[in-house]
Amino acid sequence: MAELRISGVEKVYPNGFKAIHGIDLDVPDGEFIVLVGPSGCGKSTLLRMIAGLETVSRGTIQIGDRVVNELEPADRDIAMVFQNYALYPHMSVYQNMSYGLRNRGYPKDAIEERVQKAAGILQLDGLLDRRPRQLSGGQRQRVAMGRAIVREPSAFLFDEPLSNLDAKLRVQMRVEIKQLQRRLGTTSVYVTHDQIEAMTMADRLVVMNAGVAEQVGTPIELYERPSSVFVGGFIGSPSMNFMPAIVEPDGRHLRLSDEARLALPVEGRRVEPGRPVTVGVRPEHLTLSPDADSALAFRIVLIEHLGADTLLYGSASSVEATGEDGGLLTVRWSGHHTPPAGEVIRLAADPAHLHLFDAATGRRI
Amino acid sequence: MVENRPWLTVISHLVLIVGIAIVVLPLWVALVASTHAGRDLLSAPIPMWFGSHGVDNYRQMLTSGMQHVSGQPLTLMLFNSLVMALTIAIGKIAISLTAAFAICYFRFPLRMTCFWIIFITLMLPVEVRILPTYEVIANVFTPLTRLLELFGFEGDEIVIGGLSIRLDFSMLDSYTGLTLPLIASATATFLFRQFFLTVPDELTEAARIDGAGPMKFFRDILLPLSRTNIAALFVILFIYGWNQYLWPLLITTDPSYVTVVMGIQRMVNVADTEPQWNLVMTAAVLAMLPPVLVVIGMQRLFVKGLVETEK
Numbered sequence: 001m002a003e004l005r006i007s008g009v010e011k012v013y014p015n016g017f018k019a020i021h022g023i024d025l026d027v028p029d030g031e032f033i034v035l036v037g038p039s040g041c042g043k044s045t046l047l048r049m050i051a052g053l054e055t056v057s058r059g060t061i062q063i064g065d066r067v068v069n070e071l072e073p074a075d076r077d078i079a080m081v082f083q084n085y086a087l088y089p090h091m092s093v094y095q096n097m098s099y100g101l102r103n104r105g106y107p108k109d110a111i112e113e114r115v116q117k118a119a120g121i122l123q124l125d126g127l128l129d130r131r132p133r134q135l136s137g138g139q140r141q142r143v144a145m146g147r148a149i150v151r152e153p154s155a156f157l158f159d160e161p162l163s164n165l166d167a168k169l170r171v172q173m174r175v176e177i178k179q180l181q182r183r184l185g186t187t188s189v190y191v192t193h194d195q196i197e198a199m200t201m202a203d204r205l206v207v208m209n210a211g212v213a214e215q216v217g218t219p220i221e222l223y224e225r226p227s228s229v230f231v232g233g234f235i236g237s238p239s240m241n242f243m244p245a246i247v248e249p250d251g252r253h254l255r256l257s258d259e260a261r262l263a264l265p266v267e268g269r270r271v272e273p274g275r276p277v278t279v280g281v282r283p284e285h286l287t288l289s290p291d292a293d294s295a296l297a298f299r300i301v302l303i304e305h306l307g308a309d310t311l312l313y314g315s316a317s318s319v320e321a322t323g324e325d326g327g328l329l330t331v332r333w334s335g336h337h338t339p340p341a342g343e344v345i346r347l348a349a350d351p352a353h354l355h356l357f358d359a360a361t362g363r364r365i
Numbered sequence: 366m367v368e369n370r371p372w373l374t375v376i377s378h379l380v381l382i383v384g385i386a387i388v389v390l391p392l393w394v395a396l397v398a399s400t401h402a403g404r405d406l407l408s409a410p411i412p413m414w415f416g417s418h419g420v421d422n423y424r425q426m427l428t429s430g431m432q433h434v435s436g437q438p439l440t441l442m443l444f445n446s447l448v449m450a451l452t453i454a455i456g457k458i459a460i461s462l463t464a465a466f467a468i469c470y471f472r473f474p475l476r477m478t479c480f481w482i483i484f485i486t487l488m489l490p491v492e493v494r495i496l497p498t499y500e501v502i503a504n505v506f507t508p509l510t511r512l513l514e515l516f517g518f519e520g521d522e523i524v525i526g527g528l529s530i531r532l533d534f535s536m537l538d539s540y541t542g543l544t545l546p547l548i549a550s551a552t553a554t555f556l557f558r559q560f561f562l563t564v565p566d567e568l569t570e571a572a573r574i575d576g577a578g579p580m581k582f583f584r585d586i587l588l589p590l591s592r593t594n595i596a597a598l599f600v601i602l603f604i605y606g607w608n609q610y611l612w613p614l615l616i617t618t619d620p621s622y623v624t625v626v627m628g629i630q631r632m633v634n635v636a637d638t639e640p641q642w643n644l645v646m647t648a649a650v651l652a653m654l655p656p657v658l659v660v661i662g663m664q665r666l667f668v669k670g671l672v673e674t675e676k
Contacts, residue, residue, distance in 0.1 A: 053570050074576035086567035090589040099585070100575035147575075 002064030002077070002154035003029045004050070004187055010212075011045055013244070019045045021211040022059065027204075032183045036198035037208035037234070044159060046208070047191045051080050051157050063154055074103075079148035080157040084164060085140045087132040087147075093119075093126040098147045106124035111150075121180065138169050145177070149184065156181070158190040162197065174201060186299035189208055195235055199223070207231045207325045225355075232280045232355055238311060238330045240280045244359060249273045254295065254354075256316075270358065271365055278362065280355035283332035284310070289348030296347040300339055301328065310337045316347075392653075398646035399423070406642045422647040439648055442625040445543075446607055447655065449624055452544040453606030461553035461598075462591070466583055467484050468554075469561040470569070480558070487551040491612050502542045502616055506532035538619040547612065553598055560594050561587065596666035604656045625652040 004027040006120070011020035019042045027033045030068075037041040048054040050061055052073035060067050068076045079100075087096050094115055101111045119125050121144040132140055141161060148156055162170045178201050181188050192198050199207055199219045207214045207230070209224065215227040216297040226232035232240045245254040245262070251273045254262045262279070271277065289295035296316050304311040312331040331347065339345060393413075398406055400419035405412055418615060426439045467473075468480045500507050510532050523530045536542030564587070572582045613624045623631070629652060632645045660667070 051570075051574065053573070073570070073574045078574070080571070080574050082567040082571060084565060084567055086571040087566065088568065088571075089585055090586075090592075099577075103576035103581065147571075201546075 002187060003027060004155055004189065005060075005062040006046075006050070007060050007062075009046070009049065009061060010057045011042070011049060011054065019211050020049075020057075023213050025206060025213065025216065027187055029187055032181050032188045032201060032203045033206060034190045034192060034198045034202035035206045035208055036192055036195055036202075037214075039193055040210075041208040042211040043191045043193075043206075043208045045055050047157055047159055047189060050155075050189060051078060052076050077154040078157055079151045079153040079155075080159065081141075081144045081148050081161045081307070083160045085132070085144040085161075085323060087143055089115040089132055091125060093135070093143050093146075094128050095131065096143055097150050100147065100151050114150045114152075115146075119361065120152045121149070121183075137165050138173060141165065141173055142176075145180065149180070153186065156186050156188040158188065158192075160192055161190075162192070163194070168212075170197075173304060177201070196237060199235065202220070205235075207234055209234075225364070226352075227364050229278055229280065229357045236282060238283050238332065240282050240355070241286070241329045242278050242280050242357075243316070243329075245277055245279045247271050247273050247275045247277060254279055262351075262354065276359040278357040278359050279363060280357060281349045282353060283330040284334075285349065285350045285353040286329070286331045286347045287333075289346045296349070297344055298329065298331070298347045299344045300341050303337075303339070303341060305336065307336075308335050312337075312339070316339065375586065395646045395649050399650050401643050403639075403643045407639065418643065422643055423651070426644055426647045426651065437620050439625065439628070439651055441621065442623050442628040443651065443655070445622060446624040446626065446652070448540055449543050449609065449613070450603045450655075452540065452590045453547050453609075454602035455552040456544060456548035456554050457602050458595055458598055460548060461550050461557050462534055462588075462595075463555035464554045465561055466587065468558055470579065470582075483551050483554050485551075486549065487555075491547060495611070495615065499615055500547050502536045502546060504532070505534045505536060519550065538622050539614050540622075543613055543618050543624075544606075547606065547609065548550055550602075553602070553652045556594065556598065557591065560591060562592060593666050596663050596669075600659055600663050600667045603659050607656050641652035 004023040004025075006023055009020060009023050010018070025033075025045060035046060037043045045054060049056050050063075052068065052071060056069050060069055062068065063076060063078065063262075073080075084230050097115045097118060098111045101114065106114075113122070113337055115128070119128060122145060124146060127135065127139060132143065135143065144161065158177070162173055165173060168286055172332065174197060190201060193210075204216060204218055205222055208218050209230050215222055215231045217225075222231060222235050226235060226240075228240060233242065243256055245256050247253075248255050248261070251271060254277070256262065256279075286296075286298075298312075298314050298316050300312050300314040302313040304313070310333050311335070313328045314331070316329050317345065357363060358365055367525055375404060394411065397412060397415055399415035401412055401417045405416060428438050428440070462481065468476060468483075477567050504510075536545065568586060569582065572586055577585060608626060609624070610626050610630070613622075614627045614630070617623065617627075625648065629645060631650050632648060
């Protein structure tokens with residue numbers, strides 16, 4: 001049990017590439033923190049620096065009250081779960097789980113007790129004599145977890161532990177890992193590129209982009225007040241719609257390029273007129289507009305029925321939507337709707353749920 | 366591919382049978398000849414079925430050997446060969462494993478240079494470097510004296526404070542001389558390196574987190590994982606060592622270091638008389654046995670080591 005403190009950590013590779021541009025993060029004791037971001041954003045590098053598998057170029061990493069920068073991974077009092085489990089293929093489950101304890105010179109009966117306890121928690125009781133190759137993916141995952149928890153470390157580090165599992169098992173293991181962490185109360189750092197995994201598991205999230213922590217907060221904070229276009233687009237599925245707009249002279253309205261006017265949200269009234277902005281609106285906050293003048297003309301291209309929700313994809317007449325979704329806007333309505341494809345409907349956005357970002361920097365206004 | 370053409374089946378079987386006959390016939394002749402008396406083999410039709418002198422031939426070869434050629438019993442030669450083959454196989458594996466471990470898992474200056482120097486020696490088997498190697502084995506200090514000559518020192522003695530050291534240490538006629546020059550192996554180093562490269566990095570990292578130092582990692586993780594590779598190499602290297610001919614022929618003159626392969630050659634090269642083919646064949650059959658036993662005994666591991674990809 002310990003808190004984890006990361007201050008001013010940077011990583012520069014010998015070839016000059018700067019992977020991490022100075023990150024500060026305090027993880028209180030027992031918190032489950034998730035590092036999330038697209039591949040290459042430095043989240044795994046940061047985790048590996050905490051583990052001691054990568055050197056720290058600048059700044060300090062503190063676990064409990066020790067600065068661990070110069071310590072060997074084994075001396076940092078952490079345990080790590082790897083993406084491909086990294087079980088020792090020639091050892092039985094029992095040997096896999098006890099290897100770390102044996103290396104640390106624990107007495108035999110203490111090892112036995114801890115392994116049995118962990119096996120009980122993880123429902124591995126009958127499997128202790130098996131080899132990893134005789135186990136299913138989910139069981140291997142549990143053994144990897146078991147190897148971490150027998151050590152009773154100060155912190156767990158997870159490096160995309162679920163990405164090798166199939167979708168159904170992933171949801172199940174997600175719940176199990178979260179429950180286990182609650183039960184043990186161990187500080188955990190979890191790396192994933194899957195934003196759903198991140199949202200569902202995290203006490204707090206760190207959204208990383210190109211070696212920078214874009215935003216740190218609870219999942220709901222990040223969802224409701226994304227600090228940048230990047231965070232807004234990354235968190236939430238389907239992702240947020242972005243449209244370029246200009247603040248009208250009255251400072252209370254936004255004008256999209258097709259002359260559709262949207263009411264400016266209250267918080268945005270500080271914005272000076274004429275300023276170019278990027279307006280973000282989540283798919284579920286676009287509704288049918290009763291008022292044809294101040295609405296967005298939306299031509300339906302494709303409809304997806306998810307059962308509980310209906311997703312409409314379409315182009316907003318002359319609005320040039322930005323983002324990776326190919327210029328399509330997404331609308332999410334709860335319930336079952338069957339508007340014909342090709343139809344043009346008028347949409348309005350809830351002013352309270354409009355997000356304004358600076359057009360140049362992408363930061364929240 | 367499934368095809369049903371009768372004549373194709375006939376032809377393919379014919380080819381197989383001829384192939385097997387070509388391989389097996391000499392072995393069969395050797396086996397049969399080793400059970401006959403010497404004179405039976407000198408007359409025209411070579412017997413194709415077992416004779417009655419088998420027990421005598423084998424007993425004679427194992428206990429006393431051929432009196433007029435060196436007179437060493439075959440047991441001694443077999444023992445020498447065994448020592449040589451085992452030392453070479455085990456020595457090569459031990460050195461290659463550690464060399465590959467160093468090259469793959471440690472960062473030290475000139476790491477890749479070391480690897481390439483080792484790799485280049487692939488092009489220099491004993492047969493190519495036989496003269497210089499012989500000179501070094503005949504006197505281990507040869508390189509040093511040559512170096513001293515370059516700087517103008519002559520002779521083979523160094524005097525350090527009243528103590529005179531003669532630079533003369535020969536490994537001719539010794540097991541060390543028989544095996545040492547053959548132990549360094551680029552092939553095995555390369556094979557182990559390739560295998561180590563396929564071991565996932567995560568395994569190394571997991572071991573580091575589990576508190577295993579480099580040597581513990583080597584012993585607890587790498588060695589057990591290389592088990593099948595080691596077995597496959599052992600079979601190949603054992604046969605390589607057992608079949609050595611030129612090198613032992615060159616550096617041993619003492620009859621007590623004769624290996625079985627060169628022993629057979631001596632039995633055939635007799636002056637003034639016909640070689641005793643029955644006894645020569647007996648020796649050949651006996652010389653064949655240990656490698657065959659090694660192959661049969663380690664067959665399962667051997668095949669596994671060559672084809673296994675599971676990590």
